[in-house]
Amino acid sequence: MSSNSGSWSESVNLRRVSVYGVLVVMVAFYLAPLETGLMTAFKTQNAFFSTTPFAPPPADGVTVQPWAAALDRLGPGVVNSLLFAVPATMLSALFGSMAAYGMTNLNWKYQVGVLSLFVAGVFIPYQSVLVPLTRFWSMVDVASLLAFIPPLADRAGLIELGVTHAAYGIPICTVLFRGYYLSLDDEMLEAARLDGASPARIYRKIVLPLSKPMFAVTLIYQFTNIWNDLLFALVLVSDPSNAPVTIALNTLKGSMVQQYNVQMAGAFIAALPTLVIYVLFGEQFAKGVAGET
Amino acid sequence: MARLTLDSVTKRFDDVVAVDGVSVDIEDGEFLVLVGPSGCGKSTTLRMIAGLESISEGDIRLGQTSLSGKRPKERDIAMVFQSYALYPHMTVRENMSFGLEESTDLDDDTIRQKVEDAASMLDIDDLLGRKPDELSGGQQQRVALGRAIVRDPEVFLMDEPLSNLDAKLRAQMRTELQRIQENLDTTTVYVTHDQTEAMTMGDRIAILDGGHLQQVGTPLEVYHKPANRFVAGFIGEPSMNFFEMEVQGDRLVGDDFAYPLSEESRAAVEGSSHVTLGIRPEDVEVVEEGDGRHEFETVVDVVEPMGNENNVYLAFSPEREHSFVATVGGMRSVESGQPVVARFPESAIHLFDAETGAALKNRSLDELESSEPRL
Numbered sequence: 001m002s003s004n005s006g007s008w009s010e011s012v013n014l015r016r017v018s019v020y021g022v023l024v025v026m027v028a029f030y031l032a033p034l035e036t037g038l039m040t041a042f043k044t045q046n047a048f049f050s051t052t053p054f055a056p057p058p059a060d061g062v063t064v065q066p067w068a069a070a071l072d073r074l075g076p077g078v079v080n081s082l083l084f085a086v087p088a089t090m091l092s093a094l095f096g097s098m099a100a101y102g103m104t105n106l107n108w109k110y111q112v113g114v115l116s117l118f119v120a121g122v123f124i125p126y127q128s129v130l131v132p133l134t135r136f137w138s139m140v141d142v143a144s145l146l147a148f149i150p151p152l153a154d155r156a157g158l159i160e161l162g163v164t165h166a167a168y169g170i171p172i173c174t175v176l177f178r179g180y181y182l183s184l185d186d187e188m189l190e191a192a193r194l195d196g197a198s199p200a201r202i203y204r205k206i207v208l209p210l211s212k213p214m215f216a217v218t219l220i221y222q223f224t225n226i227w228n229d230l231l232f233a234l235v236l237v238s239d240p241s242n243a244p245v246t247i248a249l250n251t252l253k254g255s256m257v258q259q260y261n262v263q264m265a266g267a268f269i270a271a272l273p274t275l276v277i278y279v280l281f282g283e284q285f286a287k288g289v290a291g292e293t
Numbered sequence: 294m295a296r297l298t299l300d301s302v303t304k305r306f307d308d309v310v311a312v313d314g315v316s317v318d319i320e321d322g323e324f325l326v327l328v329g330p331s332g333c334g335k336s337t338t339l340r341m342i343a344g345l346e347s348i349s350e351g352d353i354r355l356g357q358t359s360l361s362g363k364r365p366k367e368r369d370i371a372m373v374f375q376s377y378a379l380y381p382h383m384t385v386r387e388n389m390s391f392g393l394e395e396s397t398d399l400d401d402d403t404i405r406q407k408v409e410d411a412a413s414m415l416d417i418d419d420l421l422g423r424k425p426d427e428l429s430g431g432q433q434q435r436v437a438l439g440r441a442i443v444r445d446p447e448v449f450l451m452d453e454p455l456s457n458l459d460a461k462l463r464a465q466m467r468t469e470l471q472r473i474q475e476n477l478d479t480t481t482v483y484v485t486h487d488q489t490e491a492m493t494m495g496d497r498i499a500i501l502d503g504g505h506l507q508q509v510g511t512p513l514e515v516y517h518k519p520a521n522r523f524v525a526g527f528i529g530e531p532s533m534n535f536f537e538m539e540v541q542g543d544r545l546v547g548d549d550f551a552y553p554l555s556e557e558s559r560a561a562v563e564g565s566s567h568v569t570l571g572i573r574p575e576d577v578e579v580v581e582e583g584d585g586r587h588e589f590e591t592v593v594d595v596v597e598p599m600g601n602e603n604n605v606y607l608a609f610s611p612e613r614e615h616s617f618v619a620t621v622g623g624m625r626s627v628e629s630g631q632p633v634v635a636r637f638p639e640s641a642i643h644l645f646d647a648e649t650g651a652a653l654k655n656r657s658l659d660e661l662e663s664s665e666p667r668l
Contacts, residue, residue, distance in 0.1 A: 187378035190345050191440075196366035196396025205391070209382045 041066050041265040048260055066259070070252065070266035076241070077248030078269070083155065084162035084244070085226045091166040093218040096173020097211055101203050103174070104181040105189055115178075121171030126231050133164060134235055157242040161233060165226045173218045180214040180288070181207065216284030224274045245270045295356030296321050297342070297448055297480055303350035304337050304504075311337045313504040314351065322478040324471070326495030328485055330527070334504040335484045339450050342482060343372050355447055366396055371441035372450040375457065377433045379425040385412075385436050386421040392444045411443040414473070431462045438470070442477065449474070449481040455490065467494055488528050492516065500524050517658060522650035525571050525643055531604055534577070534617040536570045537647060545570060549609040550589045555639055561654035567647035576641035576656070577619035579605060579627070583634045593631045603627060607635055 036054040043051070047061025057063075103115045143156035152159065184207070192202045230246040237243055243251075252259070252266045278285070297319040304312040312334040319325045327335040340346040342353055344365035353360045360368055371392070379388050389408045393399055399407070412418045415435045425433055434454065441449055454470075455463045471494055474481050485491055491498045492512045500507040500515060500523070508520040519525035525533045538545035538552065540562050545552040552570060554562070562568050580588070589609065594616045597604040601623045608616040611630075619635060621627060644654040 185376060185378060187374040187376045188380060190343075191372070191374060191378040192380070192391070192395075193345070194343060194365045194370065194372050195392035195440075195444075197391075198366075201395060206380055206382075 037264040037267060041261050041268060043261055045259065045261065063261075066261035066265040067269075069259075069262050070269055073252060074245055074248050074266050074269050077243055077245035078273070080158060080242055081227055081244040081246070082273070084158040084165065085223060088162040088165040088169065088226050089219055089222040091162075092169030092173050092222050093215055095166070095170050096218060097177045097208070097215070098203070099170065099174040100177030100181050101207050104178050105184065105202075105207065106199055118171045118174045122175055126168075126229075129168075130231070130235050133232070137164075137236060155242060157237040157239055158244075160236050161244070164232055164236065165222075165229065169222045169226070173222065176218055176221075177211065177214055180211065184210065213284050213288030215288075216281035217288035220277055220281050220285055223277050227274055295447055295480070296323075297482070298354040299338070299342075299351070300354065301351035302338065302341060302348055302353060304334070304341060304346060305349040310504055312341070312501075315501070315504075315506045316351075317499050317506065317509055319480055319482060321480055324474050324481045324483065324494060324496045326483045326485060326491040326498045327501060328488060328491040328498055328527070329501035329507075331486055333501040335486075335501050336452055338501070339372075339452055339482060339484045342448070343370055343450050344368050369447045370450060371444045371446040371448075372452065373437050373441050373454045375453040377425075377437040377457075379433060379436055379440075381425050384422055384424055385417065385428070385439075388425070388436055389421075389440050389443050392440060396444070407443050407445075408439075411439045414442065414476075415439045430458055431466070434458060434466065438473070442473070447480065449479050451481065451483045453485055454483075456485070456487070470494065488530060492528065498528075500527060502527075518655045519643065519652055521652055522569055522571070522645040525645070525652070529573060531574050531618045531620070533571045533573050533643070536617075538568050538570050540566055540568060549613065549615070552637065552642075553586045558639065558642075558644065558654055562644055565646050565653065568653065569645040569647055569650075570637075571643035571645060572637050572641055573656075574604065574618040574620040576638065577607075577617070578636040578638065579607075579619050579621050579625075580634045580636055583636060585636065587639060588634050588636045591633055591635045593627055593629050593633060596627050596629055599623065607633065 032054060039056055040048060040053055042062055042064070043057040044061045044063045044065075047057050051058065051061070099118065103111055103118070137160050142159050143153050146153040146156065146159075189202060189206065192206050197205065228246065230250070233244045233247050237247065249266050249270050252263050299315055299317045299319075301314045301316050302312060303310065303314055315334075315338060317325065327338060329335050337346060341348050342360070344360065344363060348361050355368070380391065383391065386408055389411065390404050393404045393407060408421070409418065412421055415438060417432060417435050417439060420428060420432060420436070425436065428436065434457070437454065451470075455466050458466060467490060483490075483494060495512060497509055497511055498515050499509045502523050508515055508524045510518070515524055515528050519528065522535070526535065536547050536549070538547040543554050543559050545554060545562075545568065547570070591607040591609055592611050593605055594608045595606040597606075603621050603623060603625065605619045605621055605627050606616040607619055608614075617635075627633070640657040640659065642654070643652060643656055645652055
């Protein structure tokens, strides 16, 4: 018995060692690009040329100057991105949730037809709407419409970008919320009806508070998508002062000299907000993906 | 307070008729149990009363006013669901006050008072601050009940409220529900598939099958005077024994035995060529030997000891698959394979038309009266 358990624990140890070995290799594989980028961002231009990319900087080659330079040039872009990405994310999640409630937990005619329009909306590629989108925003001239509020009129490009992303995000948010609302207990919603609550009150008092995990999922998903988008930004934003961080990041690529350290520092700065969002909503996100209510 | 009237209520889902012309009058303060096998339309009937389903034909009236076309919130009805349907993100107190907040103009103090009164009636006052997932099944059940009681509605609707509880708790809640209903004296419609709940709780029982109302009556009426074969088989545990018989003059002849009829029974089967003979397990007398007209040689197949009594499965011969049940006292020793004589007293038999299932003759209740204590 005891010798049995001895060999058993040995084999378990061996298995554990191999499992951890594989895990370490995988961690190294996935972290290598990040590590390389981070190291590069702390090297002087000379140190970068004299060392291998993933090696730490030599003692005389350490610098934070690339970070200062990147921050200086990306700062306005980060602010611009936050200005449209945060409202667009929240609006698409909120409208998606409302639409999903209306099409899942309420009964009305032509529901299926409307729902299929939403599902179709998920599959429209960005590229295919570029022309109609620019035509639309040239007909709806936001800058002159808001001319009486100069601070908003100056930001017309960002408003267009925000509205576009909010609208574009509604279908996928609706589909995500619908999956979640299908799993809500019908009897619970009927109990609320018998308790005298109107459909709007049921949404406000019962469905919305129960949707927190799904909001975490859609907020993370939408924010990452909108924050990282370059295509709509290139097409819709003409005024350089309204350029979001993705466009600003692109300008770090010099035309004559490649400043790799500044580019790497800039990439980290541009990626930071999406990481923060993951950390903030991570727990709820896991619940939402696991389908917990 | 008012009586609830179902007037030829019919519900169609596309081509399927779920409820077909059901009419019942439920008196003010009465406890009516709607019972039937799954899919018989009992829950649909309840949901029509609640306003969660529309009525295809007929009318439901509370007092003099028709409920059809009224929305659930205008009906002054509270419902307890099988899944309890508590709001998981709200505390017990919030769960119970939600209905009052949504459907009345009461101020916060009055609502708090009402919730606390209902909670103490149900013995859940110390749970008011908890969320549903911190409660046991029995406690959740009480909260669901409290949510209905606090509304002080005209009618309670209950859709299998006890079916998620374990057997012991269910028996306990059964008694408590009856006590609460008696105290509040609120008209109640209770849906269940469990005939024990129906028998023990209801003032009257309405039995549904295939969307049709089979019989409405007090528990003892439906037990002793079933309107048809379905009711006879559905009410009672273990179920009534049935034998298919052919009428031949003054005898009934079946595959296994022939049963001589008295003059009275013969008159009852007049006009039927085939009948079903029914007898409840407790009415089958198991004797060692006999030579009477209604006694039959059988062999004990299986014995199910229940402690207080034994359910004995008897076969007419060891080769026959078909067996029937007799209930004998728990202290009586009966062994599998033992030959015994089963007596079907004529006063205890039921006769049903083989085609329509309608009762032709029910058991006589003379014994029931004579069994009362004589001084």
